[in-house]
Amino acid sequence: MRYLPHTDDDVRRMLEVIGARSIDALFASIPESLRLKQPLQLPPALCESELKQHLGELAGGAPPIALVGAGAYQHAIPVIVDQLLLRTEFFTAYTPYQPEISQGTLQAIFEYQTMMAELTGLDVANASMYDGASATAEAVLMAWRIGREKKSAVLVSAALHPEYREVLATYTAAMPIKLRTVDVDPSGATDRAALAKQLDADTAVVVLQAPNFFGVVEDVAAVAAAAKSAGAIVVTATPEPVALGIMRSPGDAGAEIAVGEGLGLTGALSFGGPGFGFFAARKDHLRQMPGRLVGATVDSRGERGFVLTLSTREQHIRREKATSNICSNQGLCALAGSIALSCLGPQGLRELAQHNLAKAEYAKRKATQFGLKLVFSGPTFNEFVLDVGPAATDRLLRLAERRIIGGLDLGRFDSKRRGQVLVCTTEMHGRGLIDRVIGALAGQKEPA
């Protein structure tokens, strides 16, 4: 076996040094009653050429074209991102516990923290979380701790990704926390009048997504002002960080914690993961932050260097009093995000965002020309909801037969929204494709 270097001679020699008669003797500490008596029931082993064929068949050629985002946004990430990830000094290393031989990873994380803080308009960012959904849940727990766990209500926008809401419910189930939904208004934004009514002295946190799940751009500043006057902390979730090229940063708008999902910056959607959850906050909340942090310091020779720091918040030191149990995060994906953002730079990111906006505005115009109605009236970024009606299932199915995902029927999450289709257009989608898909959603006949 190519990954198992030991020859029979090696094994004999090593057993001799150990003083054991056989390899089996090394397992003598496992009681007889617990020993497995038969071989593992697994399919036969495959050599590399067989593996390539088998996996090639499972992967099945080109993936379907997707005009859907809903938390996973496809972007034209340059090839160099993946090429640099293949440096094995990055991907076969682990958490930088020994800074003298991990400066590459440590400096890269420091630069990642810098970029995430800049994007979100906040002071500090951690080394990453598992994904946007768990980051949102951890952000709510953090905000609850900042309020000294005295307030119990968390107001959650109905326009927060349904899967994020589910994860939030799972994470807070054991805590004395009440999750309350704030509905959306006809514009598709979180209903500020409803929010004002629901906000009270027991509200610890207000959570909203920006741009929200329906693609609508939220006025985070207005929500934050209302929350602040009630003494609550605002957490924003941004599953589409490309929007931050033109969207007011959550920090600037008054959010104290901003999280999101970087999957779209890694260059591979990979059926939803791995991406990375980004997590940023104001510096005064630093000690309550979950996750790893890298800081700059100096070495014994006075040179600048980077180390894991403030680990007194973490599970291995504080044990049951830790801010989270997270240790490994999504390091390599965060690195991919940093490389992508380094390539883009501030102007590239801005232009990319403008292109996304322009594509979606074009698609929306096209949809109305075809007679489809937009469900919401609010301004959007690169996603919007079309009212396709009862024909939606059939029309999406027809497109799927041509290996095109024409959008996401929101009936998947909410039966009242059946026939409402969430569509996403990015710089990846040419005008011809947009015409074709919007046409098909409007019931235009596809050429055979």
Added chain:
Amino acid sequence: MNRSPGRQGRLLAEQLLCEQSTPGRRGLDLAKLDVDPVDVNKAWPAACVRAQPPALPEVSEVEVARHYTRLSTWNHSVDLAAYPLGSCTMKYNPRINEWAARLDGFAGLHPYAPESLAQGALKLMYELGQGLLAVTGLESVSLQPAAGAHGELTGIMMVRKALEERGTPRCLVVVPDSAHGTNPATAALNGFKVLTVASLSDGTADVEALRKLVDESVAAVMITNPNTLGVFEPRIKEIADLVHSKGGFVYMDGANLNALMGKTQMAAMGVDVMHINLHKTFSTPHGGGGPGAGAVCAARSLAAYLPKPVVVERGGQYALDYDRPHSIGRVRSFYGNFGVLVRAYTYLRELGAAGLTRATELAVLNANYVRARLKGRYDLPYATPTLHEVVFSDKTQKENTGVTNIDVAKRLIDHGFHPPTVSFPLIVHGALMIEPCETEPPSSVDALCDAFLQIADEVERDPDQVKSAPHTTMIGRLDDVRAARQPVLTYRDLLATK
């Protein structure tokens, strides 16, 4: 002859990219826009528009390539030399796994692709799950958790939910002091109080103490097996029976599964739920700190509580089953770190039953070989037989010269190796926790042992040389205290200190 790979070599300096930024430079050209441009200031209310672009570095692709390539050369990695970091299972990461995860049909697949267009991906997840169940002997599996600690959190959530549904919520989780460090934090996140139980002098769990402690208020006992000393818990079934007789559950931390494949199964031990670190046992890369994957396997007792959706097979078709009324819900978006699952599946299929068993055997052989060669020169606090890893301490060195485990670790860096784990287990003061892994060639294991022995000699001859190590790295020991007291966490912070 010194066979260790440590040498002084040329290293290139590299500033932060922000320090190299030149206004107007960029590393990406966008396609020409084929629709009318839209002015965001007209499309959106002013309160929602970004005034200042984020201060990202402005560099060309050439500078990006150099930057990250130079940074990479500052890392130690499995592909460079042995990485015997105990409890982390730093085995070789096969390249075919990387190839597989990058196949277009996997890498480009949207998570909301209709099931009819995702059959291959779903089949892979299903088959990987079946493979993990074959290894553990358990009943049901979720691939959703993104890391070991995430799997642990999931497992304890399942315990809590099951007890709630039974109408008998409980408040305590019992953790032996030889268990993993994440265990107490995991229990606390679920609202449980944590009781730590001291191990016996042979390093195994104290069954008699547990017998006194475990009653109807204990939700679960969390056991790492083999434990963080590398010692198999021989009475685990007895512990499980005890916990079950009081209506509680047994959680097993599967971080050390690399010691057990094909030798024993968790079902036989009476385990109700466990996680498997696919980035340890199943060879997926550690990535400088993730992404991992923490698959959770459950016995029939807790299967219904696994996160949803789970992948099911119905007449040759694969589907995501959301109709699981007892499920704890989701622990992340979508279905897990699928790209990591592809790598783990590739490994599982390449090794098969005989290969996985052989991997375990050689992992245990390598660790016992290290133990035999270093015994006598380094203190072995527990004489109990160990499996895939071995824990020494710095007792001998410290008593004679004041040299600590940290010093030994740093000096090992000069020999070209990654140090062992030094912060764990908590029950060994000055621990040196060594896990060589099965993929380490015997010649490299020997070189590693030689280096340890040379350091032991050096401690006696010239302790200051060890205390001031490392000597061959680009930087010396870093000032941790300063980093924590005056946190400098971004480039903006750095500028403010100047």
